[in-house]
Amino acid sequence: MDVREATRLAQQGGTALQRGDLTEARGTLKRVVDAGHANLQVWLMLGEACRLAGDRDGQEKAADAILEQDDGALRALIWKGDCRRAAGERRAAASWYRTALRRADIIGTLPASLAQLADGARTAAAELEREFGLAVDAGLAARGLPPEARSPGFARALAVMRGEDHVDYELQRPSSFLFPGLPQRRFYEREEFDWVPAFEAATDAIRTELHAALTDPDLFKPYLTHAPDRPRVEFNGMHDNASWSALHLVHNGTIVPEMAARFPATFAALETVPQCRISVRSPSILFSLLQPGAHIAPHYGMINARLICHLPLIVPGDGALTVGGEARQWEEGKLLIFDDSIEHEAINHADSDRVVLIFDIWRPELGEADRRGVAALFETVDAYR
Template sequence: MAQDPRLTQIRAAMQRRDFASARAILADWPEAPALLAAQVAQLSGDIAGEDAALNRALAENPRHVGALLAMGDVKSRAGDDRAATSYFRAALNQAMTTQQPPELTPFLQRAQQWLAQSSARFEAHLRDKMGSTAALPRLSHAIDLLTGKTQLFLQQPSMFYFPGLPQRAFYEREEFDWLAEVEAATPLMWAELKARLSDGSDFRPYVETRTDRPSPNNPLKDDPSWGAHYFWNNGEVVDAHAAAAPATMAALAKAPIPVIRGRSPMALWSLLKPGTHIQPHTGMLNTRLIVHIPLVTNPDCALRVGPETRQWEQGKALIFDDSFEHEAWNRGKETRVILLFEIWRPEINAGEREALTRLFEAIDELEPPAPGNGF
């Protein structure tokens, strides 16, 4: 099909920067390409005409990335940040699903920068209007979610979900009155660990391939870089390990560890060698919390649970809900070892604990849990 000569005339006028002539041609050509009309209006400083032309382009193709970006720019120049935000986000989301021409890359990058700056302005406005109340922890978190500063993470256990529990990634040490005694035993537990490490042999891998199950999809499977030395495993005490670590066993006895046949207690030294990264994953259920007592660590080790990242400090417990997505890494030069065990969530009352114990034991009569997964 031959090209409409009016296209050539308009492009020639634009090259001469004769926008009046280009607009005159468009005035007598209502079916002209919408994006071309928008470009002429933009170069002419006609923001209303540009808006109308882009609306026509998006009516024809609501997912046109170039038109979405251009409309975002129009709304930004008009001072309508909320509308600009919606168009820029739509453009970036669409660009992630389909391949875009390279010439759009700088415009997509500019949209990302604009969104970041707009979010910062919006947050500053909100916190200024809220005054000191913006520092309230839950309100501050809500503002961070609203402005996109942080991501919403929720419990997503892979096996069993118990409803009605608070969505908390981390718990604080001061909330557990028994914990100080466990932490106080750190020097004795470290001495027992040091004796175990001195023999030079690796711990068994934390993730092991089973002959009666499909191979786990985990890059650290059968790799002692993430190692485990169990004291209790699936409810059974490991006699030799327990006998060699009496201080560790005494400390564990102070914690509210569940007793569920075939599942719990579960307690171990968890080892992470330098350069090892435990990829993001979620635990099996949300009825427990995981406790870490760091025995040896370094400043380049960290644990992310949901949106928050914390470092281990020797002798100071980290308590978290592993049904949130979490990951850990050791980017230092020294091996990290923690005492890891599970406890009942404090919000689950005695009657519910008894009922859950019966439920899990009934489940396991038909489907025993995999070794090392706890309850």
């Protein structure tokens, strides 16, 4: 099929769509797609024909193709939400709807057909939010935390999460969950933790295992990768970028089996650490490699119930971790402990790679009952579909 024939078929498919002949529209437009001549307009027409025909698979395929070319395409974002909701994936659907509605707010006045879709997305998002709230209460109750068993601090954290209460801190702005009332501190000092000296004493043994791993560059993967089932999020070009890469020892709260055998001294040292355990989110333990000149732009972490620890292992020269405007240099064998719910960034000015071991710990101010509450909440959230 040449371009001229593809253009003729695209026009024929569009005409069929306008008169409501969905069978002809889908069949004709799919011929253009299969021949490799589909542009955004063809995908939009095919997606609309599939939507009207109730063909969710075809609609979602069209949405994916559109978003591959334009990740802010409002119609396709809403279609993704509709398709994921129809598939029973409520969390995924909610994320697509939220992204779509933020996009709609940016655009402002919408054409009538898009405004109708956006209104439907807004209604669907509100329904999903109500369902999610009920599921959270049921999940917490099943885990021994009905409303009457929750501490005032945890109850308020839930209210903030639901939008029923509001706090506006100068420093802490976590992207997922804020536990109110915790100190607004950028850094914690090493001397405040009794486990630090024993852990730092293992630096040489940990670094020896790291050097062995660095001989196999395929072990390190880009730290940020795009999740195929969620809206695409850009972070200053760092997604799928090897300039900031990682080797995970514990990923999504689970030990990577082959890493346990490769890093016995590292895992032994970590046994002395009060690791944070939050569903599939924590502990998170990894070697983080920052190439020469690489800059991790200012950003906020997800949860303020934990602290992040850096054990610098290879520090070739100038570079810094900046938290809330306060910059500190990495020094090999000396932990940096900070609140990543505060805006932070990192840069390596040196002419070779910087590597630190990263892990998370519970905030010391958070009591055992509230730690259990946070863990139960995210177990509930992560089990929700």
